[in-house]
Amino acid sequence: MHLVLISGLSGSGKSIALHVLEDAGYYCVDNLPLQLLPALVEQLARQGIDKFAVAIDIRGGDSIAMLPRQLEALRSTELDVQFLFLDARNETLLKRYSETRRRHPLALGERTLAEAIVEERARLEALAALGHHIDTSDVKPNALREWVRQFVAAEPGQGLTLLFESFGFKHGIPLDADLVFDVRCLPNPYYDEVLRPQTGRDAAVADYLERQPEVLRMRDDIARFVADWLPSYIADSRNYLTVAIGCTGGQHRSVYLAEWLGRAFRARARVLVRHRQVTPLGAA
Numbered sequence: 001m002h003l004v005l006i007s008g009l010s011g012s013g014k015s016i017a018l019h020v021l022e023d024a025g026y027y028c029v030d031n032l033p034l035q036l037l038p039a040l041v042e043q044l045a046r047q048g049i050d051k052f053a054v055a056i057d058i059r060g061g062d063s064i065a066m067l068p069r070q071l072e073a074l075r076s077t078e079l080d081v082q083f084l085f086l087d088a089r090n091e092t093l094l095k096r097y098s099e100t101r102r103r104h105p106l107a108l109g110e111r112t113l114a115e116a117i118v119e120e121r122a123r124l125e126a127l128a129a130l131g132h133h134i135d136t137s138d139v140k141p142n143a144l145r146e147w148v149r150q151f152v153a154a155e156p157g158q159g160l161t162l163l164f165e166s167f168g169f170k171h172g173i174p175l176d177a178d179l180v181f182d183v184r185c186l187p188n189p190y191y192d193e194v195l196r197p198q199t200g201r202d203a204a205v206a207d208y209l210e211r212q213p214e215v216l217r218m219r220d221d222i223a224r225f226v227a228d229w230l231p232s233y234i235a236d237s238r239n240y241l242t243v244a245i246g247c248t249g250g251q252h253r254s255v256y257l258a259e260w261l262g263r264a265f266r267a268r269a270r271v272l273v274r275h276r277q278v279t280p281l282g283a284a
Helices: 014-023 032-047 058-075 090-101 113-130 141-153 203-210 213-235 254-263
Strands: 003-010 025-032 051-055 081-089 133-134 161-168 179-182 239-246 270-275
Touching: 003 014, 003 058, 014 025, 014 051, 014 081, 014 141, 014 179, 032 051, 032 058, 032 203, 058 081, 058 113, 081 113, 133 141, 133 239, 133 254, 141 239, 141 270, 161 254, 179 213, 203 213, 203 254, 213 254, 239 254, 254 270
Parallel strands: 003 051, 003 081, 025 051, 081 133, 161 239, 161 270, 179 239
Antiparallel strands: none
16 A cells, blocks of 8 residues: 655645645545544555545644654555655745635634744644655746656655755745755856756757856766765665755756756666756646
């Protein structure tokens, strides 16, 4: 049986993730009290349902504190378990709640929305490192849907997944980054009028960057660092390692480097590549 557990901050996109899994044929349960999870697993096993997804979050009250222990117990069984934690910056969550006019589950009594978000983040802080952490700030729904599909496609229980993620510093450093490399010092294709509308996935941009010696040096230095330390992260029983590459706008240099690194490491680990400021292929 394959179980996908989804948690994260209210307003971070858990409903989108659950709908993606439902469309993929998963039996989905939202807002399940954590105490009922073992019974649900047993019942679905009896029914012959082999893949299901459960969203567990702050709406379940203080029982959310049991999740690390429950997750450890589930991973010790024959279940294939994946854990997805969705996050977003506070200002992004404030904007989303203002637009939807929905009430935050912790915005009770005299507590403001901003205070409720801070309180929820504090309560869930320990969960973010339990599995795959996605920062959905500034991410369009179609891109998030594609990222969730990529996450589920990575087979659970097969070791560490290495994720290379491009981003633009002007949009902020991603909350889900484990390692961050700043490549803003490299020559910028943005200043070439022909290359400006293209991205680091385009051959013309790659050709331009590969003609710059400092780009090749930075590329090789990052690859060497990740290669040297990857065995230590694997030995630490990490399920995911997110390497974030940042340039100014997240369109050219960081995208090229993330794509190149993804190809370079595919023989050494399960690799995902994603771009925070560029629409995923097939998700337009």
